[in-house]
Amino acid sequence: MAQQPKTSPKSQPRATSSRPAQSSPPKTVEVVDPRWLVRMLGVFIVLGLFCSYLALGLLFYMGSWQLVLHPTRLANGGTRLVSEKIHFGPNGAGEPQLAGEWIGVPGSSSRANFAALYLRGGDGQLDAADGTQIAMLRDLGLNVLAFDYRGYGNSAQRPHPSEDRMQADAVSAWEYLTSTRHIAPDHVILFGSGTGVSLAVKLLQNYGPGGGLIAYNADPTVRARVAHDPRSHLFPLSLVFHDNFSLEGLKHVTTPKLLYTVGQADGARKAVYQTAADPKLTVEVPTHDEAAEKAALTRFLDSNLPGASIPVLTPQVPSAK
Numbered sequence: 001m002a003q004q005p006k007t008s009p010k011s012q013p014r015a016t017s018s019r020p021a022q023s024s025p026p027k028t029v030e031v032v033d034p035r036w037l038v039r040m041l042g043v044f045i046v047l048g049l050f051c052s053y054l055a056l057g058l059l060f061y062m063g064s065w066q067l068v069l070h071p072t073r074l075a076n077g078g079t080r081l082v083s084e085k086i087h088f089g090p091n092g093a094g095e096p097q098l099a100g101e102w103i104g105v106p107g108s109s110s111r112a113n114f115a116a117l118y119l120r121g122g123d124g125q126l127d128a129a130d131g132t133q134i135a136m137l138r139d140l141g142l143n144v145l146a147f148d149y150r151g152y153g154n155s156a157q158r159p160h161p162s163e164d165r166m167q168a169d170a171v172s173a174w175e176y177l178t179s180t181r182h183i184a185p186d187h188v189i190l191f192g193s194g195t196g197v198s199l200a201v202k203l204l205q206n207y208g209p210g211g212g213l214i215a216y217n218a219d220p221t222v223r224a225r226v227a228h229d230p231r232s233h234l235f236p237l238s239l240v241f242h243d244n245f246s247l248e249g250l251k252h253v254t255t256p257k258l259l260y261t262v263g264q265a266d267g268a269r270k271a272v273y274q275t276a277a278d279p280k281l282t283v284e285v286p287t288h289d290e291a292a293e294k295a296a297l298t299r300f301l302d303s304n305l306p307g308a309s310i311p312v313l314t315p316q317v318p319s320a321k
Contacts, residue, residue, distance in 0.1 A: 068195070068222050068243055069122035069161045071151040078153075079103070079131035079146060081138070088147075088180065089172035091156075098169055099154035100147025101126070102181075103138050111141035114211060114305060115183045117173055117203075118146040121194025121219065122161065125153035133193075133216070136294050140301055142189060145177055163198075163243035170199040174207055187211050189301075194219045198245035204253045212304050213257045214297070220247050220268045250276040257281070258300040262288050 083103045087096035105112055116137045120130055125148045134144050148154060149169045151161040159165060177183045189212045192200035197218035204210050222245045250257075250272060257280040259273045265284055273282050281303075283296045 065160060065162050065243055067225070068245070069151075069166075070124060071122075071149075071161055072124040073153060073157070074125065074127075077125040077127055077148075079126055079134055080128045081131050081135060086147075086176075088176040089169060097150055097156040098147050098172060100145060100173070103134055103144040103146065105138060105141055105143055109141045111301075111305060112143070113183065114141070114187045114189065115143040115145060115177055115181065116189040116191050116214075117170075117177060117200075118144055119170055119173075119190065119192045119196035119199050120146075121196050122149075122166070123194065130193075132290070133191075133293075136290070136297055137189075137191065140294075140297055142301075143181075143183075144191075145173055145181075147173055163245055166195075167199055167202055170203055171207075174203055185210060189214065189305075191216065193217060195222065195245045198247055201247060201249040201253055204255050205249050208253065209255045211255075212300065213253065213255050214300070215250075215257060215259050215273075217260070217262055218247055218269055218272060219245065220272045221266070224268070247272050253277055254279075256300070256304040258283065258296060260293070260296060261285070262293075 079101055081101070081103055083101035086100050086102050087098065088100070089098035090096050116134075118130070118134055118137075120126065126146055130146060134146055137144050147169070149161050149166045150156045150159065151165075155169075174188070177188055178185055185207065186209065188210050190200035190203060190210055191214045192198070193216040197215045200213055200215070204213060222243065254277050257276060259276060259280055259282045261269060261273075261284040263286065265273070273280075281296070281300055283292075285292045
């Protein structure tokens with residue numbers, strides 16, 4: 001039987017389909033909902049405003065101390081009195097942080113074992129005006145320790161002053177008096193001026209009772225002044241400001257007190273002085289009057305320093321600058 005010739009696959013005819021070619025389905029393009037974009041944009045704007053608000057609050061918190069405290073570091077500072085320049089209050093490395101003056105009285109004075117710790121307010125460093133008040137205390141027979149807080153005068157430049165740091169500096173001064181100068185705690189008279197009255201009150205609460213408190217133009221309006229500052233209206237004051245310099249302790253301190261006001265006392269100071277615990281002597285003079293001030297100091301010291309009469313002192317010549 002004759003064999004059929006083989007054909008190669010390539011030569012075989014291809015079958016053609018009669019079905020039409022199927023086209024691929026069209027691609028779907030996803031469109032972002034414009035409302036979602038608007039919402040996301042709003043979220044980012046709110047987050048940006050909130051972060052900006054927090055940043056401004058942090059800046060206000062870091063700088064709010066400057067609304068109350070105004071340190072100066074002038075080269076011509078100091079009391080301008082004859083004094084011993086001292087340094088005390090060492091840090092962790094043993095370096096003294098506080099610079100001050102010891103204005104001493106003769107050892108023969110009947111009040112030579114008493115000392116006044118002078119705590120000025122937060123407006124500037126020790127100056128000649130402080131020297132005038134300190135000279136009165138010296139002329140009445142008291143040794144006086146006066147110093148600048150950290151951030152002021154010749155004391156350590158950093159950190160910047162705050163209520164807590166100034167209070168710590170006042171404690172260092174108390175310890176210098178009682179440990180280095182060997183003044184008995186009940187022979188320490190605290191003289192506070194302005195915001196320094198608050199520091200003196202807290203010292204007496206923690207280390208007292210001391211020998212007496214002289215409050216000179218106490219400042220009970222610190223928080224109120226900050227609250228009225230337009231910048232403080234943007235933030236909760238309790239979160240961004242903590243330097244209150246409270247005088248609440250005057251209600252509880254039973255140390256003899258001289259509460260002195262120069263000029264017209266505002267309602268806040270009058271209220272503080274009225275609620276202060278006894279014994280107290282309240283004096284108000286319309287204008288600065290050295291004679292009236294010295295008379296009030298004399299009466300207060302004579303009444304509260306037992307066995308110590310006013311000595312006769314030779315006036316000291318101010319030191320040349």
